[in-house]
Amino acid sequence: MRRELRAEWTKVRTAPGTAWLPVAAVALTVAVSAAATALVSCPSAGCRYDAPKVGLSGIQAGQAIIVILAVLSVGAEYGTGMIHTTLVAMPRRTAVLAAKATILTALTSAAGTVAVLGCVLAGRLVLPRNGFIPARGYPLLSLADGPTFRAAAGSVLYLVLIGLFALGVATTVRDSATAVGLVFGLLYVLSVLPYLISDPGWGRFLWRISPMNAGLAIQSTRHLAALPLGPWAGLGVLAGWAAGALLTGGLLFRLRDA
Amino acid sequence: MTFAYGARSFARLSRAEWTKFRTVRGWVLGMVAAVLVTVGLGLFAASGSHSSCGGPDDVCPAVPIGPDGQAxxxxxxxxxxxxxxxxxxxxxxxxxxxxxxxxxxxxxxxxxxxxxxxxxxxxxxxxxxxxxxxxxxxxxxxxxxxxxxxxxxxxxxxxxxxxxxxxxxxxxxxxxxxxxxxxxxxxxxxxxxxxxxxxxxxxxxxxxxxxxxxxxxxxxxxxxxxxxxxxxxxxxxxxxxxxxxxxxxxxxxxxxxxxxxxxxxxxxxxxxxxxxxxxxxxxxxxxxxxxxxxRTDGQTIEKTLSGLLAGLIVVVVVAVVFVTAEYRRGLIRTTLLAGPRRGRTLTAKAVVIAAVTFAAGLIAAGVTVPLGAHVLRANGNDILPVGPLTELRVVAGTAALLAVTAVLALALGTVVRRGTVAITGAIALVVLPRVLATTSVLPVEASRWLLRVTPAAGFAIQQSIPAYPQVTAFFSPQAGYYPLSPWAGFAVSCGYAALALALAVLALRRRDA
The missing domain is CATH 2.60.120 (Jelly Rolls)
Known part of the structure; x- marks a missing residue:
């Protein structure tokens, strides 16, 4: 496994395209979060916003870059034919996929941690100016606060799981373009559908199985009772999607010719 | 070069591009998938929307209809x-x-x-x-x-x-x-x-x-x-x-x-x-x-088109791959050898992808809107009635929005030459603003801003009931009321597509293939 890990790390490190993707993910996440915190405001009459969730809303955009990173880590090999070389050098296919997943997890958690810290910092700086003050029930965003820490750390986990999910899908379909389309469809379209269906029963059901809605429940710190799923259960749904995609991809990777 | 010759050569280029498109099975299947997913999700959403008025016999009072035919x-x-x-x-x-x-x-x-x-x-x-x-x-x-x-x-x-x-x-x-x-x-x-x-x-x-x-x-x-x-x-x-x-x-x-x-x-x-x-x-x-x-609250005919977002993603993928596949396989050199006037060749490609997606969109919306409205009515929902011209605008406008998005995606694919990046870019520009405006914690003003300045403004072409300034109601993007008028919103999308296509022609002319 060490050989595979080293080979995959060398690939990621030296490919010109993938090197800047984690940086882009951090920049996009923090920028969108900062914009969202600058746009919301809490009037003196009070408001119902979930401040940590607003501060972390950039994750919804930043995850797109993580998806690209994950999809390219396997899709690009199929696109260029590099996969043949890879499998000649390292015939243990499960180990190859595990190495790819490990490297991706390491990269995503590093980028995710930096991005989340940036978001919390932006929230600390901007939110109090827009009326999110202790007098209206909004203390300064702080990782020492239990629910806020859960939201922040959970967001990093969320990004990791999104990356693994995309990796599994890309391994299954073996084409970057199709994989990216499929993952975005499952993430974004499935996340709007509950809002477009007026039947509340179906709406809540779709909300529960949607990887993005359920997964982002981990960011909620208020009105938890109104959520169709609890924070950890929601992240569990996303973990289920990731596991399913990775298992399918891994099985097909072993069974099919490259 | 005479005009007739130019027109003939453009027709030849378009025909070549059409032949490429129809002979790649994945792209044709992609278009079929775009239609099926739009129709399927639309009908699913419609069949999941029930409405009842309670009361002993569960009969809703009839909605009065005004002289112009509206509720x-x-x-x-x-x-x-x-x-x-x-x-x-x-x-x-x-x-x-x-x-x-x-x-x-x-x-x-x-x-x-x-x-x-x-x-x-x-x-x-x-x-x-x-x-x-x-x-x-x-x-x-x-x-x-x-x-x-x-x-x-x-x-x-x-x-x-x-x-x-x-x-x-x-x-x-x-x-x-x-x-x-x-x-x-x-x-x-x-x-x-x-x-x-x-x-x-x-x-x-x-x-x-x-x-x-x-x-x-x-x-x-x-x-x-x-x-x-x-x-x-x-x-x-x-x-x-x-x-x-x-x-x-x-x-x-x-x-x-x-x-x-x-x-x-x-x-x-x-x-x-x-x-x-x-x-x-x-x-x-x-x-x-x-x-x-x-009346401004109630179901509208465009509510049946909730599957369009999924259809859009499929169309974006096909349109991007329609050009990036040429780079990956080296076919672009043959293409440019046969059509050395690069702007013209790319325009022919854009015309073909636009025509194909427009046709697919017309089928998808033409089936979904009447059928979905029928299902909604059968489930007891009142649909705010609109005239045939408005219904035509919603259906044809949806198809046109797909076509314009396809051109935007094709142009992005030409500029960046990498499928994944171009697809992500196109989805971030067209689908993401609509998603954020509908589901996120963003305040209404921010949602309206997104739907005014991004290519997602074109979704306004689907709005069948106008937001009347003299009516007390909450005209939110979530409820389907867009900040721009239907044609103004569509023009914004067209502007982005035209700009991207111009940049793509420039990039294609300047660079070696």
Missing amino acids: VDDKFFFVHRALNGDGSITVRVTSLTGRIRLPDVTPGVRREVPRVEPWAKAGVIVKDGTRQGAAYAALMVTGRHGVRLQHDFVHDTAGGRSGVSETAPRWLRLVRSGGELTGYESADGRRWAKVGTARPQGLPATVRIGLFAACPGDLTVTQADLGGAIAASRFAQATAVFDHVSLQGEMSGGAWRHDDIGAAKEPDGAIHHPGGVVRTGGTFTVTGVGDIAP
């Missing part, structure tokens, strides 16, 4: 007489007051405050009988929007901006001459200013003429826990005092009559929130609840 609210207190032929009514309004119910603090304890709703309205009206939805013209004072002349539910002309108070009464006069009604207002009953002229549809010789009062429910908008906002409407009523009532013309049918038009009945037969009139000498005090306005 309307027509609920007000009407004090009226019959007028044959031409004539006029003149009144002095000395006060307009109201009551509004506030959200309960202690459950079950009603809190009402004296306050006038901004669109509370009272004045003089000429109507084709007392049937809900009948043609009318009304001259009125409003809570906060001055004097207005409105007719047939959707038409609104602003008069003077000043309201009514004890010290500053307002005189109103509505003159009927054939099919035309002219409104005048005055501060003292001597010097009159013309407000405007209205021509209600098909007004018969004998009409009902008189006084009215109405008041739309008071609107509060709160932040929803799962994102977006919730609008709630609460009871509000308006009371106006009229004196110096004078009628000119041939009156028939005896004395004044009064009706609570469109009043809702309780199970025991009593009227829910009744209006009323008190007459003392020449003074009429009229109280009304409800509104005379086009």
Whole structure:
């Protein structure tokens, strides 16, 4: 496994395209979060916003870059034919996929941690100016606060799981373009559908199985009772999607010719 | 080079691109998938939307239909007489007051405050009988929007901006001459200013003429826990005092009559929130609840197109791959050898992908909208009716939006030459703003901004019911009310596609393939 890990790390490190993707993910996440915190405001009459969730809303955009990173880590090999070389050098296919997943997890958690810290910092700086003050029930965003820490750390986990999910899908379909389309469809379209269906029963059901809605429940710190799923259960749904995609991809990777 | 030769060579290039498209199985299957996913998700969403009105027999009251065919609210207190032929009514309004119910603090304890709703309205009206939805013209004072002349539910002309108070009464006069009604207002009953002229549809010789009062429910908008906002409407009523009532013309049918038009009945037969009139000498005090306005809440035909977002993603993937596959396989060199005028070659590609996606979109929307509307109606939902031209605009506009998005994606693919990046870019530009505007915690203003400046502005082409400025309602992007008018929004999307295509031609000309 060490050989595979080293080979995959060398690939990621030296490919010109993938090197800047984690940086882009951090920049996009923090920028969108900062914009969202600058746009919301809490009037003196009070408001119902979930401040940590607003501060972390950039994750919804930043995850797109993580998806690209994950999809390219396997899709690009199929696109260029590099996969043949890879499998000649390292015939243990499960180990190859595990190495790819490990490297991706390491990269995503590093980028995710930096991005989340940036978001919390932006929230600390901007939110109090827009009326999110202790007098209206909004203390300064702080990782020492239990629910806020859960939201922040959970967001990093969320990004990791999104990356693994995309990796599994890309391994299954073996084409970057199709994989990216499929993952975005499952993430974004499935996340709007509950809002477009007026039947509340179906709406809540779709909300529960949607990887993005359920997964982002981990960011909620208020009105938890109104959520169709609890924070950890929601992240569990996303973990289920990731596991399913990775298992399918891994099985097909072993069974099919490259 | 002559024009005919140029046209012929362009036709040849387009044909070559069309041959490429139709012979790659994955792309054709992609288009079929785009159609199927749009139709399938749309019908699924429609079949999941049930509506019922409760009550013993679970029959919803029929929604009144206005003279132009749209669903309307027509609920007000009407004090009226019959007028044959031409004539006029003149009144002095000395006060307009109201009551509004506030959200309960202690459950079950009603809190009402004296306050006038901004669109509370009272004045003089000429109507084709007392049937809900009948043609009318009304001259009125409003809570906060001055004097207005409105007719047939959707038409609104602003008069003077000043309201009514004890010290500053307002005189109103509505003159009927054939099919035309002219409104005048005055501060003292001597010097009159013309407000405007209205021509209600098909007004018969004998009409009902008189006084009215109405008041739309008071609107509060709160932040929803799962994102977006919730609008709630609460009871509000308006009371106006009229004196110096004078009628000119041939009156028939005896004395004044009064009706609570469109009043809702309780199970025991009593009227829910009744209006009323008190007459003392020449003074009429009229109280009304409800509104005379086009209806803006309810299902719309474009609600059936919820699967379009998924269809859009498939179209983006196919359009991007239509060009990036050429780079990956080196086919681009052959293509440019056969069509060395690169701008022309790329334009031919854009024309082919636009035509294919437009056709696919036309099939998808053409099936989904009528079928989805049928399913929604069968599930007890009221769909706000629209004319055939609007329905055509929604269907063809949806197809055109797909085509424009495909061109944008193709251009992005040409510029960046990497499928994944181009697909992500196109989705981030077109799909993501719509998703954020619908589901996120973003405040309404930010959602509107997103739908104004991004290529997602083109979704406005699907809006079938306009946001009327004279109607009290929460016109949110979530409910399908876009910040730009349908064609303006579509033009924004077209602008982005044209810009991207121009950049792509430039990039293709400058770079080695």
